Amino acid sequence: MTDMASLMEDRAAAKVISDNLHKPVDWDSPKIARNIKKRYAAERRFKMYGLSAIALALLALFVLAGSIGSKGYTAFFQTYVQLEVTFDAAEIDPDGTGDPAVIGKANFDGLIKQALRDRFPDVTSRQAKRDLYAIVSGGASYDLRERVMENPGLIGQTRKVWLISGDDFDMLNKGYISADVDEGSRRLNDEEIAWYDSLKSDGAVEKQFHTRFFTNGDSREPELAGIWGAAVGSLYTLMVTLALSFPIGVFAAVYLEEFAPKNRFTTIVEVNINNLAAVPSIVFGLLGLEVYLNVMHLPRSAPVVGGLTLALMTLPTIIIASRAAIKAVPPSIRQAALGLGASPVQTVTHHVLPLAMPGILTGTIIGMAQALGETAPLLMIGMVAFIVDIPGGALDPATVLPVQIYLWADSPERAFVEKTSAAIMVLLAFLVLMNGFAVYLRKKFERKW
């Protein structure tokens, strides 16, 4: 009965309060009008802040993309020089065997030099000749060789051939070297510029799309250096990272979120995971160096070690994102499954994980994009080496895109400046693709309840 009595008292008290509240409000008073004006002003201000923040962000993006694009787009084109090359039978295949082994060993470099001397016959001094030969890239002889191997009928003929130019010549053609500067302070002397003008007036200089940039590995010669070696290295590294961090991350998140008891131990684990996400990546690099290279003796500079190191770095990101995604699955779905007699594991695999998948995948791709752009830990495990070959597997020495950018940015040749910007563009394109894929996955797997 005491319950009843106290309830009655509460009701009486509530009535007194509500009576006091029911004084009429003058909605037209100046005080209210001022209030409304203030509220509108605050709303306008708030909108302005948001708009200016977005404008600032867009401006920053525009400046970044603009500066990289304007510097880098020329790297996608390469200057070629047209020369009249005599495929001298005496030089290529003196005995007329037609044997590819013989043809392959011929001195094609000599042929190009001969063609250059023929084009500019008045060049005589050793120094001037060396300058003359620099018009054509050292890699041009391989092109010529390939051409003859494919078509042995060329032997004995004289043909006009487009040959890839050297980097200084390319820079001159692209306008990065100006003839107006004092001769002593530019890479090319007056004579070389005169050669260029002569070739140019003959229509023997043109820019072609630079496919080598997308198919070659690194090189000391800027005109021969390509991004493909680094791209493949990045691919292998990311594959190792994904193969490790995705399953481990998802299992850890599922266990922590769905099965782990809430006690001191799991709290410590949780705090540590959050801390790991903020540890500087160089520390993971040092860890990788010590554990994978010094203790486990895995191969240096290999994508497998890079992938293992980056997996450590990506794990916290994936765990945190997956936990958030799992937590966002409504508890009513779990109850529905449990109430039907689904076991906890069935509940997770049949319902919680599929519903959390968009969030988990988004988190994973964000982690992968982070790993793709990571440089510091890879320097520690030797992926900064100069590697010309395209890696054939995760155990071959390789470098990755961001490290390639770092290497080229560090190179003295003028022609590497545009390569650096072009490599950044390639990396950004990869990132845009990956993030676009994340959005696509989210849209595809998203379900409503």
Add this chain to the structure above:
Amino acid sequence: MAVVSQSAMTAQPSVASPKMTARDLNLSYGDNQALFDVNLDIVERQVTALIGPSGCGKSTFLRCMNRMNDTIDGVTIKGEVTLDGRDIYDKRIDVVQLRARIGMVFQKPNPFPKTIYDNVAYGPRIHGLVNSRDELDQIVMTSLERAGLLKEVKDRLQSPATGLSGGQQQRLCIARAVAVSPEVILMDEPCSALDPIATAKVEELIDELRSNYTIVIVTHSMQQAARVSQRTAFFHLGKLVEVGETDQIFTNPKDERTKGYITGRFG
């Protein structure tokens, strides 16, 4: 021990051959005791309504009956709950199987974000109750029929269940529970999120289901308890105050608190 004497005085626990029983059931969330010495019998093939003001422990008691409280951290349960005379909290009882035998329908309709067909088929599939696609089709159809939903959805079994209206979703949840052939169906305020027409349909359905299943329903609506149930139990502050034939509880309550609640004086 005032608590003990009170429950002994007011509750009428014993009926002949109950389907489920609770004996001296105490439950606490951490330090917070939610149920005190509850003794209640559930009669087979009848609807038992649990009524009482918010926070009185009726939903908690309901969730004890298929061990759904197990999934909450920090819950301690003392006492005994039996199904056909066997203690369901016995270590040898398989919780998963138990929940298949004691189905549950929740307050808010919670269909899986799958097709209507898959929602109903889920239970039989995970318990391996069928051997062929035809058998499964049969179970799905029968269950939808029993839930009074078949006419409305038979042309769109493969469309998403979340596209149904709230009332249809709730009947789908009932069909889903029925599909595993439970012996007891627990309903936790199944109509509180539904409009009056959908409520009427669900109530009608409960009345029909009574011929095959034992039903325990928690409700805030005394009219609903009066309409659908044969027995009513009144909970207050974690104690079972009074239980009896629904007619008797509503017309001639023995306890003052019951009388106060059903006449709307508090709650």
